Amino acid sequence: xxxxxxxxxxxxxxxxxxxxxxxxxxxxxxxxxxxxxxxxxxxxxxxxxxxxxxxxxxxxxxxxxxxxxxxxxxxxxxxxxx
Amino acid sequence: xxxxxxxxxxxxxxxxxxxxxxxxxxxxxxxxxxxxxxxxxxxxxxxxxxxxxxxxxxxxxxxxxxxxxxxxxxxxxxxxxxxxxxxxxxxxxxxxxxxxxxxxxxxxxxxxxxxxxxxxxxxxxxxxxxxxxxxxxxxxxxxxxxxxxxxxxxxxxxxxxxxxxxxxxxxxxxxxxxxxxxxxxxxxxxxxxxxxxxxxxxxxxxxxxxxxxxxxxxxxxxxxxxxxxxxxxxxxxxxxxxxxxxxxxxxxxxxxxxxxxxxxxxxxxxxxxxxxxxxxxxxxxxxxxxxxxxxxxxxxxxxxxxxxxxxxxxxxxxxxxxxxxxxxxxxxxxxxxxxxxxxxxxxxxxxxxxxxxxxxxxxxxxxxxxxxxxxxxxxxxxxxxxxxxxxxx
Numbered sequence: 001x002x003x004x005x006x007x008x009x010x011x012x013x014x015x016x017x018x019x020x021x022x023x024x025x026x027x028x029x030x031x032x033x034x035x036x037x038x039x040x041x042x043x044x045x046x047x048x049x050x051x052x053x054x055x056x057x058x059x060x061x062x063x064x065x066x067x068x069x070x071x072x073x074x075x076x077x078x079x080x081x082x
Numbered sequence: 083x084x085x086x087x088x089x090x091x092x093x094x095x096x097x098x099x100x101x102x103x104x105x106x107x108x109x110x111x112x113x114x115x116x117x118x119x120x121x122x123x124x125x126x127x128x129x130x131x132x133x134x135x136x137x138x139x140x141x142x143x144x145x146x147x148x149x150x151x152x153x154x155x156x157x158x159x160x161x162x163x164x165x166x167x168x169x170x171x172x173x174x175x176x177x178x179x180x181x182x183x184x185x186x187x188x189x190x191x192x193x194x195x196x197x198x199x200x201x202x203x204x205x206x207x208x209x210x211x212x213x214x215x216x217x218x219x220x221x222x223x224x225x226x227x228x229x230x231x232x233x234x235x236x237x238x239x240x241x242x243x244x245x246x247x248x249x250x251x252x253x254x255x256x257x258x259x260x261x262x263x264x265x266x267x268x269x270x271x272x273x274x275x276x277x278x279x280x281x282x283x284x285x286x287x288x289x290x291x292x293x294x295x296x297x298x299x300x301x302x303x304x305x306x307x308x309x310x311x312x313x314x315x316x317x318x319x320x321x322x323x324x325x326x327x328x329x330x331x332x333x334x335x336x337x338x339x340x341x342x343x344x345x346x347x348x349x350x351x352x353x354x355x356x357x358x359x360x361x362x363x364x365x366x367x368x369x370x371x372x373x374x375x376x377x378x379x380x381x382x383x384x385x386x387x388x389x390x391x392x393x394x395x396x397x398x399x400x401x402x403x404x405x406x407x408x409x410x411x412x413x414x415x416x417x418x419x420x421x422x423x424x425x426x427x428x429x430x431x432x433x434x435x436x437x438x439x440x441x442x443x444x445x446x447x448x449x450x451x452x453x454x455x456x457x458x459x460x461x462x463x464x465x466x467x468x469x470x471x472x473x474x475x
Contacts, residue, residue: 022444025444026451026453031453032158032459034404034454035454035455035456035459036456053440056439057439060439061113061117064112065112069104069105069108072104072108073105
């Protein structure tokens with residue numbers, strides 16, 4: 001029960017962070033610098049956009065597997081602490 | 083240290099390694115099916131395309147872009163010429179996408195027609211063609227009776243003008259459409275290469291395809307008899323400007339003799355296959371067949387290599403976008419249209435999944451904004467996702 005609650009909290013945090021990031025990207029139009037040759041020389045902008053792209057890829061590609069893995073990890077932890 | 087401690091450490095290490103392997107396996111389990119399912123949920127709706135509601139968020143974004151003049155003061159590339167080209171294609175593709183929707187949903191014409199006319203108004207503003215004026219040192223519309231190519235503006239702009247003419251023959255842009263079409267015909271007639279220059283001494287076969295599409299649509303719109311010039315130009319494109327091995331179009335050729343100046347490439351061929359569907363669906367299909375030989379698939383996602391296997395891979399540029407692991411961003415995106423035109427549901431699904439994952443659609447206020455592509459990406463998505471099956475003619 002504790003394990004399930006913790007996973008749900010982590011999942012909600014990730015999804016909140018993702019949706020907030022998506023909203024910010026839509027407001028600041030940062031993402032299109034990745035496809036624009038020379039559009040921005042700001043390394044911070046490119047870095048920020050790249051990090052968010054990796055985060056999005058993680059959320060879409062790996063999140064279900066990550067939930068399973070966290071479940072397994074937390075179950076192992078709680079077994080060892082008992 | 084006691085031997086017992088050694089075995090204890092090794093045992094703990096073994097357990098830790100096993101747990102990490104289990105974690106990695108658990109993370110990997112959904113990867114072969116989950117991302118493809120999630121990213122491809124809407125793919126079939128777009129492929130079938132029988133409901134206007136599917137496209138409504140794209141139309142709303144196009145309306146927003148047109149009304150807010152999203153290209154004004156925006157410098158996505160940091161280069162005046164590329165900025166100008168991207169701005170031009172943004173208005174053109176918005177307009178073409180809207181025309182394709184009117185063709186498919188005639189009952190929506192009253193709502194979409196003002197947006198098409200606004201696209202054309204934006205397209206014909208002097209600032210939209212300023213990059214072409216600067217390269218040729220002459221305004222394209224003032225030089226229509228001359229011999230300079232101006233294809234960067236004339237070909238792309240006339241494709242939209244002719245498409246709108248086909249839908250609304252007596253529209254307020256009919257006269258400029260006639261003048262540009264006559265000028266393009268004259269330039270094609272007098273070209274020893276059968277191609278028009280985009281910029282002085284620069285010839286790109288792909289840039290000639292919207293011009294050819296515009297002439298085919300113009301002929302249909304005005305009810306003229308078939309012009310023998312067009313089949314001849316298409317034949318030369320097929321026989322002279324395609325790589326014999328890969329079947330892809332050369333990205334550029336020498337202005338003097340028409341010999342290849344660049345490699346055969348997917349980005350140019352994919353865009354050409356779309357525009358040629360308005361002129362010669364058979365050639366469009368042939369090019370699409372050549373494109374498919376360059377595709378790569380992984381876990382339900384489809385992407386296209388920028389360079390075919392028979393040439394050495396090169397770098398990305400403004401045409402292809404970044405080339406990552408040899409894969410072409412724009413070539414992959416443009417292929418979406420050909421997949422739909424030529425009824426290839428599997429490839430369409432695979433490419434749509436890529437578009438969803440990396441295009442980063444953001445839905446808000448009834449609009450869908452592809453964050454990765456900016457205004458140009460949104461316009462391209464509208465035009466490519468609404469491409470007509472079997473071509474626009």
